[in-house]
Amino acid sequence: MTNTPTVSLKNVTKIFNPGQPNEVTALKNINLDIWPHEFVSLVGPSGCGKSTLLRLIADLTQPTEGTVQVNGKSAYRARIEQDYGIVFQSPTLYEWRTVAKNVELPLELMKYGRAERRERARKMLQLVELEGFENHHPWQLSGGMQQRVSIARALAFDPALLLMDEPFGALDEMTRERMNLELQNIWDRTGATIVFVTHSIPEAVFLSNRVVMLSPRPGCIAEIVDIDLPMPRAWEVREDPHYFELVNHLRDTLREIEGGMRE
Amino acid sequence: MSRTVWREYMPAIVVAVAALVLWEAAVRGFQIERFLLPAPSAIVTNFIENFERLVHIGWFTTKEALGGFFIGCSLGILAAFITARWVAVNEAILPFAIAANSVPILAFAPIVNNWFGVDNPLSKMIIVAVIVFFPVMINTIRGLTLVDKNALELMHSYAASEVEILWKLRTPNALPYIFNAFKIAAALSMIGAVVSEYFGGNRSALGVFITQEAALFRFENAWSAIIIACIVGITFYLIIVAVERAVIPWYFEQRKAERH
Amino acid sequence: MTTARRAGTSSSERPSSRLPKPVRQALAFILIIVIIVILWEGLKWFAGDPWRPDNNPFGISHKPMWKLKIASDLNLPHVWTIIEAFGKPSRRNGPPLFEILLAASFFTFREAFMGFLIGGVLGFVLGTIFAHIRFAERGCMPYVVASQTVPILAIAPMVIIWLKAGWVSVAVISAYLTFFPVTINTLRGLKSPPRSAVDLMHSYAASKWAIMWKLRFPSALPYIFVALKISATASVVGAIIGELPSGIRDGLGGAILNFNQYYISGPQRLWATIIASAFVGIFFFVLIALLEKIVLSGRYPETELM
Ligand SMILES: Nc1ncnc2c1ncn2[C@@H]1O[C@H](COP(=O)(O)OP(=O)(O)O)[C@@H](O)[C@H]1O
Ligand SMILES: [Mg+2]
Numbered sequence: 030m031t032n033t034p035t036v037s038l039k040n041v042t043k044i045f046n047p048g049q050p051n052e053v054t055a056l057k058n059i060n061l062d063i064w065p066h067e068f069v070s071l072v073g074p075s076g077c078g079k080s081t082l083l084r085l086i087a088d089l090t091q092p093t094e095g096t097v098q099v100n101g102k103s104a105y106r107a108r109i110e111q112d113y114g115i116v117f118q119s120p121t122l123y124e125w126r127t128v129a130k131n132v133e134l135p136l137e138l139m140k141y142g143r144a145e146r147r148e149r150a151r152k153m154l155q156l157v158e159l160e161g162f163e164n165h166h167p168w169q170l171s172g173g174m175q176q177r178v179s180i181a182r183a184l185a186f187d188p189a190l191l192l193m194d195e196p197f198g199a200l201d202e203m204t205r206e207r208m209n210l211e212l213q214n215i216w217d218r219t220g221a222t223i224v225f226v227t228h229s230i231p232e233a234v235f236l237s238n239r240v241v242m243l244s245p246r247p248g249c250i251a252e253i254v255d256i257d258l259p260m261p262r263a264w265e266v267r268e269d270p271h272y273f274e275l276v277n278h279l280r281d282t283l284r285e286i287e288g289g290m291r292e
Numbered sequence: 293m294s295r296t297v298w299r300e301y302m303p304a305i306v307v308a309v310a311a312l313v314l315w316e317a318a319v320r321g322f323q324i325e326r327f328l329l330p331a332p333s334a335i336v337t338n339f340i341e342n343f344e345r346l347v348h349i350g351w352f353t354t355k356e357a358l359g360g361f362f363i364g365c366s367l368g369i370l371a372a373f374i375t376a377r378w379v380a381v382n383e384a385i386l387p388f389a390i391a392a393n394s395v396p397i398l399a400f401a402p403i404v405n406n407w408f409g410v411d412n413p414l415s416k417m418i419i420v421a422v423i424v425f426f427p428v429m430i431n432t433i434r435g436l437t438l439v440d441k442n443a444l445e446l447m448h449s450y451a452a453s454e455v456e457i458l459w460k461l462r463t464p465n466a467l468p469y470i471f472n473a474f475k476i477a478a479a480l481s482m483i484g485a486v487v488s489e490y491f492g493g494n495r496s497a498l499g500v501f502i503t504q505e506a507a508l509f510r511f512e513n514a515w516s517a518i519i520i521a522c523i524v525g526i527t528f529y530l531i532i533v534a535v536e537r538a539v540i541p542w543y544f545e546q547r548k549a550e551r552h
Numbered sequence: 553m554t555t556a557r558r559a560g561t562s563s564s565e566r567p568s569s570r571l572p573k574p575v576r577q578a579l580a581f582i583l584i585i586v587i588i589v590i591l592w593e594g595l596k597w598f599a600g601d602p603w604r605p606d607n608n609p610f611g612i613s614h615k616p617m618w619k620l621k622i623a624s625d626l627n628l629p630h631v632w633t634i635i636e637a638f639g640k641p642s643r644r645n646g647p648p649l650f651e652i653l654l655a656a657s658f659f660t661f662r663e664a665f666m667g668f669l670i671g672g673v674l675g676f677v678l679g680t681i682f683a684h685i686r687f688a689e690r691g692c693m694p695y696v697v698a699s700q701t702v703p704i705l706a707i708a709p710m711v712i713i714w715l716k717a718g719w720v721s722v723a724v725i726s727a728y729l730t731f732f733p734v735t736i737n738t739l740r741g742l743k744s745p746p747r748s749a750v751d752l753m754h755s756y757a758a759s760k761w762a763i764m765w766k767l768r769f770p771s772a773l774p775y776i777f778v779a780l781k782i783s784a785t786a787s788v789v790g791a792i793i794g795e796l797p798s799g800i801r802d803g804l805g806g807a808i809l810n811f812n813q814y815y816i817s818g819p820q821r822l823w824a825t826i827i828a829s830a831f832v833g834i835f836f837f838v839l840i841a842l843l844e845k846i847v848l849s850g851r852y853p854e855t856e857l858m
Contacts, residue, residue: 304693393786393789394834394836396788403823487705487793
């Protein structure tokens with residue numbers, strides 16, 4: 030079992046609007062395997078194709094060339110069989126539903142019984158430390174709380190794979206740091222595999238087993254860095270010299286890439 | 293609490309009182325001919341004297357308006373749900389709405405009268421239905437199609453079927469749009485009913501009454517009838533607002549929260 | 553296996569067809585018209601009056617199996633009968649109908665244009681006052697909304713007595729329908745800048761006047777154009793309605809009254825007049841839409857439909 034990667038991308042190329050004047054090669058020849066219970070971050074300059082890569086795994090868009098497999102199946106099958114949960118940058122909660130009902134949404138679609146839906150929503154909200162907010166509506170919550178609801182929603186049906194596209198991008202620094210610790214905690218407790226898009230290198234290093242640096246136009250993998258800091262990581266890791274080394278190394282790579290973009 | 297209510301409505305009351313006083317004073321002071329502009333007091337007196345008759349004819353036209361409102365709104369929503377899925381239809385909405393808006397529906401009144409008979413309330417209901425159909429359909433389509441891109445993507449990530457997306461996302465998203473359309477339709481339906489009676493109708497109909505009284509220069513009567521039409525229209529509108537608040541509370545709460 | 557061949561399921565990137573949007577819209581519009589014509593003639597085929605070789609261009613003889621009153625030749629003339637009507641004189645030895653309708657359209661357009669100007673200026677002034685004076689907004693807005701529940705046709709006779717029958721009273725009646733959307737959208741547009749944008753102006757110690765012309769008005773322009781487009785078509789409807797009780801016989805309203813009287817002898821002429829009215833409305837709309845394009849394009853992000 031462990032020798033099937035959770036996510037496997039082979040020679041994946043994505044071209045938007047092929048053959049038209051506004052053709053964009055978003056990704057070119059991507060090869061990447063992500064293993065069970067790995068935490069992989071995708072970083073890179075904006076527009077380099079991070080979101081596109083995530084959406085390919087989610088089968089929200091399809092590759093122009095190459096194959097995407099999730100749990101040994103096609104990404105399409107994986108989506109139909111609900112192998113993953115996804116979190117977008119904006120919380121994307123339905124304003125007409127209460128917090129609990131928002132978390133229950135995927136469960137309703139998957140035809141879970143009412144009692145089980147309730148129970149799961151309650152548990153998930155506990156997990157993201159929002160118990161007591163079940164009957165609130167989204168607008169009554171702060172941005173950080175809303176994003177936690179959307180994480181609870183993604184986890185509601187115990188997916189083995191969690192896809193996150195800059196989930197903390199819109200949050201303030203302090204909330205963000207707390208959310209990082211919480212996410213690591215969730216990852217540890219659920220045993221899920223997480224693919225995490227971020228534009229913050231320190232965040233990526235703090236959370237991940239591996240950081241994948243993409244370079245733009247066309248998007249390809251510039252470097253994959255193993256983060257060999259011990260898990261679980263406490264807050265103090267951020268003062269560890271090795272942590273600094275890794276962050277600085279990635280920053281240098283990013284600077285090189287951006288320097289290349291300017292020429 | 294009552295103080296904030298007072299602050300909310302005081303300006304409207306002050307303006308109304310001031311306007312009525314000025315109007316009354318102008319009519320008396322400048323000795324404006326009665327047939328040019330009757331004084332508010334004259335209209336009110338007339339209104340009270342003729343109250344029973346006005347209620348009778350007002351109710352007749354109100355029934356036409358209600359019938360047309362229900363027919364037009366149902367068909368508009370139905371048409372929107374059927375067509376919203378087709379891109380081609382969505383793209384044609386704009387030119388079609390313009391075309392529909394620029395036809396004075398009133399011009400169909402004689403034709404429809406010919407179809408169902410001048411005296412038949414159904415003729416007027418059809419006109420009202422046609423008038424409210426387009427705003428309702430267009431607003432509903434907009435509500436069904438202008439969904440947040442991320443919300444839609446979320447649904448795709450759940451492999452939700454088109455039907456599930458329609459019920460769990462598009463329809464709730466469309467509700468505020470639909471209620472807006474109902475509000476427009478409420479005001480339009482009473483106007484439409486009165487106006488459709490311009491080309492003839494039952495003797496005890498509001499529009500026929502107004503036309504006749506105006507032709508005979510009995511403008512107090514006409515004004516009283518217009519007031520009845522307005523009261524019905526506004527009541528109708530307020531009922532929709534109340535229903536809206538009951539059905540989509542989230543929409544108001546959210547907007548209230550955003551205003552802070 | 554997700555292979556390259558499978559078509560996209562997500563709607564976000566459905567390959568957009570290569571035709572520009574206005575062309576697609578026009579084609580879709582024509583498609584709808586064609587469907588309506590087919591339904592129309594289909595109804596007449598199954599439930600209308602008998603088709604005789606001399607009443608259709610195909611020379612068909614056909615006896616519909618059912619009979620519906622609304623599908624009779626009197627109540628629902630054949631499409632080609634209506635089209636032919638444009639070329640035929642409406643009176644013996646008179647000019648062809650399209651000449652009459654063209655003249656009437658110009659006449660009504662002029663009235664509508666005046667009404668549009670009056671209503672537009674009034675609407676803008678009211679919206680601006682409401683946006684700046686809270687008491688005025690609270691005090692008058694309910695009545696502005698209520699004004700639209702007054703059946704305009706009912707007041708038209710009185711307006712005509714006040715202002716005498718003529719294009720001025722028609723324009724005023726038309727303005728009554730057009731000022732409302734402009735008021736609402738001007739108010740909404742002037743209030744649209746976010747708190748922070750207004751605060752920025754305050755940080756420059758900008759005057760109300762400066763805030764109005766440097767921030768509020770530019771933000772309101774797209775809103776105002778949306779309203780002007782609605783008003784353009786509404787002004788045509790208003791002008792036609794205004795003509796009805798005013799005794800003016802040179803416009804489309806007059807034509808509607810006239811052909812209504814002779815409906816039995818030629819229903820197609822009333823239908824032709826309705827089509828002409830629609831064209832005037834569309835023409836006015838397109839005019840304002842072009843103006844909008846010239847004024848706004850490149851300076852504002854593309855907006856949603858309408
Ligand atoms: N639906 C689309 N149609 C056309 N181009 C797109 C689309 N989505 C993304 N792109 C292009 O693909 C490239 C990568 O985009 P994206 O994956 O969103 O980058 P990132 O998330 O790294 O900022 C960008 O150049 C973007 O303009
Ligand atoms: Mg992105």
